[in-house]
Amino acid sequence: MEANTAVEVGRLSRGPARVIGVARDTLAITRRNLTGLIRVPRFFVFTIIQPIIFVLLFRYVFGGAISVTTTGVPYVDYLMPGIFVQTVAFGSITTGISMATDVQSGMLERFRSLPMARSAVLAGRTVADLARTTVVLVIISAVGFAVGFRINTNVASFVGSLLIVLLFAYALLWVFSAVGLALKDPESAQAASFPVIAPLVFASSVFVPVSTMPSWLRGFATYQPVSVTASAARALCNGGPTLSWVLQSIAWTIGILLVCAPLAVWSYRRAV
Amino acid sequence: MGDAAIMVEGLRKNYGEVVALQGVDFEVPVGTIFGLLGPNGAGKTTTVRILSTIIRADGGHAEVMGHDVSADPVGARFQIGLAGQSASVDANLTGLENLVLVGMLAQIPKRLARSRANELLERFFLSDAAGRPLRTYSGGMRRRLDVAAALIARPPVLFLDEPTTGLDIQSRTELWEVIRELVRDGSTVLLTTQYLEEADRLAGRIAVIDKGTVVANDTTTALKARLxxxxxxxxxxxxxxxxxxxxxxxxxxxxxxxxxxxxxxxxxxxxxxxxxxxxxxxxxxxxxxxxxxxxxPTLDEVFLALTGEHPLDGGSGPASKDGG
CATH class of the missing domain: 3.30.70.1650 (PDO, CxxC motif)
Known part of the structure; x- marks a missing residue:
């Protein structure tokens, strides 16, 4: 009767065997998600085209009208670290859409009926989307260099700026995983995500210095997570006071993860 | 519990105000096909979802190969394969990739998953389509792959949830042949269907389910004689x-x-x-x-004979949750 006893015992054991089991399942789900991203490049294209439009728009259309003389660097150097954060912020919405699609298609039900690590579904989704985000960020950096963006510090700091943005992106992926699992419908997930992310991206230091904003907005626009991360990435690329912004960004990242990862796990349990 | 592969006692489930199951009981002996026959919203899919540990019952007790599905869901998951409308396969992955993925998540080694996947693709006449994404499959091919996915870990118990709904007659007949073969190999199958003909052709025993209760549970021959x-x-x-x-x-x-x-x-x-x-x-x-x-006799006539009313007249069934 116990056809799979040997496997079962190994799988259910604690310690190293369990960790290996979780890692193996996560890897399988990650591969599945990456294959989907490559076969249906819709999300990939969407998350690349949109920030490129913003780069061109702000570099060549609005840029001339925006004064950043106080920062001591050309506007394109001010803009690009902000664009990095904008790219990952809007891109993370697709995580919610993918999660909701898995609920709707019955994929999550399949996973639930299998003797796999439950955590692998969320881990595999966020890891795959982090990989996608990394590729997109590298491409956007190249676009930035092509339109005149220059690093004013050093290569290590520039890589650091990408890492701080990716760290923040990982927290956002959990936010939108939770949204997608709670709404269970790709269209609703997209519709609900934009109003959350848009004010954070636009009422921020991403495109313009907050000093030009009305005083009632300035506090929010300076210390909200998107701005703080943009400021951290900017300091790493352009120089100036860096550590405080980096620490604030990491604090936001950890704070968001602490709230949203359990929320995502909770909605995952209730999603089917 | 003797030789029961599946044991269900007083199973209850509500979706908010809607009662999906109100005390379902049945037993399925090892190595048999058991048909769960009923109209949309009768509670067939809800029963399968509870037995395959996708959702939890609100009350009652269910065991698969001796594993309590609520106390020991992981143990139960090692015993089951699921195909049909309750669970899906990935449209973007190829046939082979889907089978290997399900195999790996069922905790069999990758190499074994791969060789079994190739065997199953051959057995289900899908070898030529093994490298194509599922998006390009016909309805019949997709259902066959779905059943193949349920088999990859060689579980002793299979749940086939309306496996032939929406298929043309030829695909349906092919799938029936496959299901018969499985039982010859010693598997236990729980099959849900809306078609009396399907239950009649495949199952040795049928439970007729309506509005979340079993209204008849008998051998196929006895049931037909009664009706x-x-x-x-x-x-x-x-x-x-x-x-x-x-x-x-x-x-x-x-x-x-x-x-x-x-x-x-x-x-x-x-x-x-x-x-x-x-x-x-x-x-x-x-x-x-x-x-x-x-x-x-049509399903309609079966219900008329068993319950004295047409299955769709009640209109209070949880049709939304029970799918098609």
Whole structure:
């Protein structure tokens, strides 16, 4: 009767065997998600085209009208670290859409009926989307260099700026995983995500210095997570006071993860 | 619990205000096909979802190969394979990739998953399509792959949730053959269906489920005998011939015989024998029907016989949660 006893015992054991089991399942789900991203490049294209439009728009259309003389660097150097954060912020919405699609298609039900690590579904989704985000960020950096963006510090700091943005992106992926699992419908997930992310991206230091904003907005626009991360990435690329912004960004990242990862796990349990 | 592969006792489930299951009981012996027959919203899919640990029951008790699905869901998951409308495969992955993924998540080694996947693709006539994304598969191919995915870990118990809904007759017949083969190999199958014909052809035992309760649970033969009736319809050359035929063969079947214009309609308990006898008697008397139709009772008629009402008249079933 116990056809799979040997496997079962190994799988259910604690310690190293369990960790290996979780890692193996996560890897399988990650591969599945990456294959989907490559076969249906819709999300990939969407998350690349949109920030490129913003780069061109702000570099060549609005840029001339925006004064950043106080920062001591050309506007394109001010803009690009902000664009990095904008790219990952809007891109993370697709995580919610993918999660909701898995609920709707019955994929999550399949996973639930299998003797796999439950955590692998969320881990595999966020890891795959982090990989996608990394590729997109590298491409956007190249676009930035092509339109005149220059690093004013050093290569290590520039890589650091990408890492701080990716760290923040990982927290956002959990936010939108939770949204997608709670709404269970790709269209609703997209519709609900934009109003959350848009004010954070636009009422921020991403495109313009907050000093030009009305005083009632300035506090929010300076210390909200998107701005703080943009400021951290900017300091790493352009120089100036860096550590405080980096620490604030990491604090936001950890704070968001602490709230949203359990929320995502909770909605995952209730999603089917 | 003896030889029961699946044991279900007093299973209850509500979706908010809607009662999906109100005390479902049945047992499925090892190595048999058990049919769960009912209309949309009867509770078939809810039952399968509880047994396959996708959702939890609100009350009652269910075991798969001795593993309590709520106390030991992981143990239960090692015993089951699931195909049909309750669980999906990935449209963007190829047939082979889907099977390997499900195999790996069922905790079999990758190499073994790969070799079994190739075997299954061959067995289900999908070898040529093994490298194509599922998006390009026809409905019949997709259902076959779905069943293959349920088999990759060689679980002793299979849940097939309306496996042939929406398939054309040829694909349906092919899939039936596959299901019969599985049981020859020793598997236990729980099959849900809306089609009496399907349950009749495959299952040794059928539970009829309506509005979240089992209204009948019997062997297929006993159930059909209880329900009557195969309908034989003879269309004769003229009204006069029809009346003559009715007089001659009326004794063969005695359930609700009638003549309507050129048509003689007879309700028979033993369909095949009745048909042979009818044609023999008519032939001996030089009569030949211009058209002949033999109908098994429809699900509607089964429900009428068992519950005294048409399945869709109630309208209170949790149709939204139970899918198609």
């Amino acid at each position: 009557g009736s195969t309908t034989i319809e003879l269309e004769m050359g003229s009204e006069e011939e029809a009346i003559r035929s009715d007089a001659l063969v009326g004794h063969v079947c005695t359930l609700a015989n009638e003549v309507e214009g050129k048509t003689v309609r007879m309700g028979c308990v033993q369909g095949p024998q009745a048909l042979i006898e009818t044609l023999r008697v008519l032939g001996e008397n030089g009569l030949e029907p211009v058209n002949l139709e033999v109908r098994e």
